[in-house]
Amino acid sequence: MEEAVELGQRGHAPVDEGPLVEAAIAGDAQAFAQLYDLYVTRVYRHIYYRVGRKEDAEDLTQQVFLQAWRAIRSYRRTEVPFVAWLLTIASNAVISFYRKNRPTQPLEQDVRSSSAGGLWADPEGEALARFDREEVRRAILKLRPEQQQVVLMRFIEQMEYPEIAAALGKSEGNVRVILHRALLQLRQLVAR
Amino acid sequence: MSKVSPELLARCLEELESGRATLEEIVAAHPAEAEELRDLLELRLAIVPLPAELEPDPAFRASARVALLEAIAAERDRRRGLWGLFGPWVRMPALAFARLGAPLIAGLLLAFLVAAGGGVAYAAQDSLPGDALYGVKNALEQVQMALAASDEARAELHMALAAKRVEEVQRAAAAGRGDAARAAAEGFLSHVGQVETYVGSASASGKDVEALRERLQANLERQQAVLAEVLEKAPDSAKDAIQHAMEMSQKGLKRAQQAVQGPAGADAAGQGGQQVEPGRPEDTPGGRPEGRADLQALLQDLVATARGGNAEQVSSLVTEFLAALENEGAVLGKSSASFTEHCRGAYNRLEQAYERASGPVQEALLPALTALEECVPERAAPVPRDGSSLPGPPSDRPTPPRGRP
Numbered sequence: 001m002e003e004a005v006e007l008g009q010r011g012h013a014p015v016d017e018g019p020l021v022e023a024a025i026a027g028d029a030q031a032f033a034q035l036y037d038l039y040v041t042r043v044y045r046h047i048y049y050r051v052g053r054k055e056d057a058e059d060l061t062q063q064v065f066l067q068a069w070r071a072i073r074s075y076r077r078t079e080v081p082f083v084a085w086l087l088t089i090a091s092n093a094v095i096s097f098y099r100k101n102r103p104t105q106p107l108e109q110d111v112r113s114s115s116a117g118g119l120w121a122d123p124e125g126e127a128l129a130r131f132d133r134e135e136v137r138r139a140i141l142k143l144r145p146e147q148q149q150v151v152l153m154r155f156i157e158q159m160e161y162p163e164i165a166a167a168l169g170k171s172e173g174n175v176r177v178i179l180h181r182a183l184l185q186l187r188q189l190v191a192r
Numbered sequence: 193m194s195k196v197s198p199e200l201l202a203r204c205l206e207e208l209e210s211g212r213a214t215l216e217e218i219v220a221a222h223p224a225e226a227e228e229l230r231d232l233l234e235l236r237l238a239i240v241p242l243p244a245e246l247e248p249d250p251a252f253r254a255s256a257r258v259a260l261l262e263a264i265a266a267e268r269d270r271r272r273g274l275w276g277l278f279g280p281w282v283r284m285p286a287l288a289f290a291r292l293g294a295p296l297i298a299g300l301l302l303a304f305l306v307a308a309g310g311g312v313a314y315a316a317q318d319s320l321p322g323d324a325l326y327g328v329k330n331a332l333e334q335v336q337m338a339l340a341a342s343d344e345a346r347a348e349l350h351m352a353l354a355a356k357r358v359e360e361v362q363r364a365a366a367a368g369r370g371d372a373a374r375a376a377a378e379g380f381l382s383h384v385g386q387v388e389t390y391v392g393s394a395s396a397s398g399k400d401v402e403a404l405r406e407r408l409q410a411n412l413e414r415q416q417a418v419l420a421e422v423l424e425k426a427p428d429s430a431k432d433a434i435q436h437a438m439e440m441s442q443k444g445l446k447r448a449q450q451a452v453q454g455p456a457g458a459d460a461a462g463q464g465g466q467q468v469e470p471g472r473p474e475d476t477p478g479g480r481p482e483g484r485a486d487l488q489a490l491l492q493d494l495v496a497t498a499r500g501g502n503a504e505q506v507s508s509l510v511t512e513f514l515a516a517l518e519n520e521g522a523v524l525g526k527s528s529a530s531f532t533e534h535c536r537g538a539y540n541r542l543e544q545a546y547e548r549a550s551g552p553v554q555e556a557l558l559p560a561l562t563a564l565e566e567c568v569p570e571r572a573a574p575v576p577r578d579g580s581s582l583p584g585p586p587s588d589r590p591t592p593p594r595g596r597p
Contacts, residue, residue, distance in 0.1 A: 029264045036257055044248040045241070058248065062256045066263055067511040074515035089511055092559045096507065099555050131238035140239070145562075155239040161202075169518055169526065173198075180198035183232045190235070 021082050025072055032072065036065050039083050042157075043090050049156055050094045050141060050148075060097060064090045084167035087157060091149050098141075131190055139189040147182035150175055195225045201232060208233055320364050321375035347390035347404055351411055354383035358415045361434065365422045370429030373422075377430065377437040378496045384412070384444050385489065412445040432544075433499075487516045491538050494560070498545040503552035510560045517563060526567065535567035 017038065023031035043064055048057040068075075068089050075085055140151055149168065153159045154175075161172045168175070196204075200222070207213040213221075215237070219230045248256075316325035316332065333353060340346040357380035364372035387408055395401045419438045426434055490513045497505045517535070524531040539561065546557050 029261055032264070033257055033261055036260060040253055040256070041247050045246060048246065049242055054249075058252050058256070061248065062259060065256070065260050067508050069260070069264055070267070070508045071512040071515050074512055074519060085515075092511065092514065095559060096555060099558060130234045133238050133240065136235060136238040151239065155236065156241050158241070169521060176198045176202045180194070180196070180201050183201065183235055184194055186235050187228075187231050 017082050021072075021075070024069075025075065029069075032069055035082065039086055040065070042083060043086055046087055046090050046152065046157060047094060049137065049152065051097060052137075056097065060090070060093050064093050067093070080167045081163060084153070084159065084163055087153065088149070088167055091145070091152075095145050135190055136186065139186050142189055143182055143185055147178055147185065150178045151182045151186075154179060194228065196228050196232060200225065201229075204229060204233060205236060208236065320360055320367075320369060320372040321379070322369070322372045343390045343394035344399060344401070344404060347387050347394065347401075347408075350383045350386040350390065351408060354380050354387065355411065355415070357383060358418055361426075361430075361437075362418065362422050365426040365430060365434075368427050370427035373426055373430035374433035374499065377419075377433040378492075378499065380415070381437050381440050382492060382496070384441055385492065388444060409445060412441050416441060416445065487513070487520050487534065487538070490516050491541060494557075495541055495545045498542075498549050498553050498557060501550055501553055503550075503556045506553050506556040510556055513560050514563055517560075517567075521567070532568060535564045539564040539568055 017035065020031045020034050020038075024035055040061060044057055044061045047060045047064070048054070051057055051060065064086065068086055071089070075082070080088075140148055143151065146168070150164060153164045153167065154161075159167075161175050164170075165172045165175045170178075204218050204222070207218055208215060215230070215233050218233065219226045222229055316328040319325040319329050337346065337349055340349050357376045360376035361373050361380065364370075364376055391401050391404050391408065394404070416438060419434055419441070423431060423434045423438070490509060494506065494509045494513055497509055517538075520534065521531055524534075542557060542561055542564065546554055546561060549557065
């Protein structure tokens with residue numbers, strides 16, 4: 001049941017972001033800065049998982065928030081949670097990042113081996129596990145962008161299927177199918 | 193062929209993640225699918241979030257916050273054009289203007305600027321895109337726009353500015369300056385779009401806009417003729433832009449004709465496919481008009497910016513464009529014929545821009561092209577990879593227009 005404890009940390013503290021989002025859409029930069037305060041960690045961690053380097057994660061995080069500000073007036077009618085919208089922008093930013101001819105980075109060694117919490121939540125579990133987490137992470141980065149997005153939103157961001165479906169403009173059934181295909185593809189990738 | 197269906201996998205994942213069952217229990221409950229299910233669930237267990245301790249550096253958080261606010265302020269300055277140009281000297285009156293909407297303040301500002309630099313302002317009138325003084329010319333036009341107190345007045349002014357741009361196209365082409373001609377042609381199109389938007393806005397608020405529409409029609413007919421003449425002698429580097437300006441203004445002309453002759457607005461949208469909704473297209477707190485006009489305006493911005501070669505700006509517009517595309521897909525229905533048609537048109541425009549763009553701009557355009565591909569059935573079909581050596585997340589098909597003839 002150890003896995004369940006680790007995986008069961010789903011969801012994030014509910015925050016009434018509505019007034020802040022409305023104010024930011026109306027052009028209030030300070031309100032947007034408060035949204036930044038709320039979500040910078042989540043965006044950073046999402047990006048870090050995918051790029052594996054602190055400097056790159058910082059650059060891209062900054063870029064994502066600036067792009068979000070520029071596009072925020074378009075957010076009004078998308079009807080997805082604000083953070084899901086941010087993560088979609090983050091996802092596009094990471095795709096662009098990788099298209100700029102950069103190889104997939106392994107996660108930084110000092111973070112991987114740090115004993116103060118380590119990179120992964122249970123180093124013992126990792127040692128016993130059949131699949132190496134870093135290898136799986138690299139395999140995830142080889143999936144199609146849409147599959148990557150669904151895998152990360154579901155397993156890393158721990159978003160529910162309806163949330164993912166709304167963020168990506170798909171049905172829940174479609175999201176399940178994408179996830180299914182993604183895991184099958186991952187299985188092939190790590191088996192090679 | 194997978195033995196594990198998506199539904200079964202989702203159920204098993206749910207059981208595992210919620211702690212209702214262990215991996216062994218789940219596998220034991222599905223002997224026929226045991227082997228594959230075990231692999232998939234073990235893979236799932238290897239995908240775990242980073243630990244909570246992994247947070248951005250507090251120094252980064254703070255400095256990035258400051259940088260974000262500074263970037264927002266700088267962008268506002270830049271978008272306000274003249275205000276940005278003269279920085280803190282005019283920022284306060286400009287903000288006062290923006291908030292109070294007082295034409296008097298803008299008038300005083302204009303008088304001050306003309307008095308302070310009248311010679312420069314005069315000289316700027318003859319400048320062409322790319323000239324040092326062209327920024328001053330644009331800035332003065334923005335002040336004029338700020339002074340326009342109604343939608344009709346703004347439509348009139350954009351009409352006059354469209355005529356100026358055509359005149360610039362002529363002069364630039366005559367001087368063999370392809371880039372300047374191209375930029376002026378893009379500016380012309382932008383002003384024509386603004387005229388239509390403000391006429392639509394005035395009409396929606398009950399104003400009589402017949403005279404405006406007739407004048408727009410007459411202007412566009414004249415400008416079509418001028419552009420056709422210029423096209424023959426224009427440098428090669430400007431021909432496609434002039435051609436495009438002619439095609440788009442021809443559509444604008446048709447819409448104006450239909451609006452004057454027939455049931456205003458509705459028919460025009462059906463025929464031209466570019467309904468211009470009421471709204472405020474300038475960069476004001478009111479924002480762009482929503483819907484199709486928004487997408488079109490963004491597309492125009494995107495193509496123009498891509499031509500300008502600023503990859504960062506292109507990337508930013510691409511984000512905005514993707515959100516607007518999503519929005520339009522939600523409104524029209526992603527499988528609807530009209531949405532597909534819009535996507536196809538947008539794809540073709542962006543593909544042309546892509547082919548002319550530099551490497552960084554091409555990269556910035558790719559997410560938009562990829563998204564549009566998904567919306568166009570004939571492009572969404574998987575085809576073999578083209579052997580591109582770019583690393584990173586692969587796709588089942590080549591990324592958009594690379595390798596096209």
